[in-house]
Amino acid sequence: MTDIKQIIAKNIINLRKKNNLTQNELAIKLNYSDNAVSRWERAEVTPSIETLEQISQIFNVPLKSLLEDNAIQISTEQDKKQLINKLAVTLIFVSLVWFIATISYVYIKIIFQLNIWQIFIWAVPASCLVMYPFNEYWGKYIYKFVILSVLQWSLLACFYLQFLEYNLWLVFIIGIPLQVALCIWAFIKPKNSNK
Helix, strand or coil: CHHHHHHHHHHHHHHHHHHHCCCCHHHHCCCCCHHHHHHCCCCCCCHHHHHHHHHHHHHHCCCCHHCCCCCHHHHHHHHHHHHHHHHHHHHHHHHHHHHHHHHHCCCCCCCCCCCCCHHHHHHHHHHHHHHHHHHHHHHHHHHHHHHHCCCCCCHHHHHHHCCCCHHHHCCHHHHHHHHHHHHHHHHHHCCCCCC
């Protein structure tokens, strides 16, 4: 039977690496020295139960899984479940935008006999505005760039299509320096970002 110290050590190493943390970064989160983390990972000593609880919270795994051989597998399964839940919540709110756009279109068409198809075009930047806070909270850094790019170009398209009779195609030229600035901003990733 594998020694419990070895199991805990292996789980700490795997979870730390999976979350792109150094020993020093984990030590700071736990208010320990990196030497202590190093000793845990070499199975020289075992963290206290309180520290194991903190480690389980940092890596979002049950405490029990740190004592079993499959902590990394449990962590990966939980990550998948959380991703599906987060995606579902985001899609519900985005679908609400499109539901409101559809109801508005139908209402205006029936009551006022107007074909305001631009409502659906405006739903695209509205969807981006809904997705952005969700992405800020639990999304990835690159998705922020994609959402902001789609928001920018869809807003320009909305203005162009809303005032189609004025042929304002030059409005898209405004988007070029904005996109360049957005690209520069996106590639200057903050150092403390783990996403």
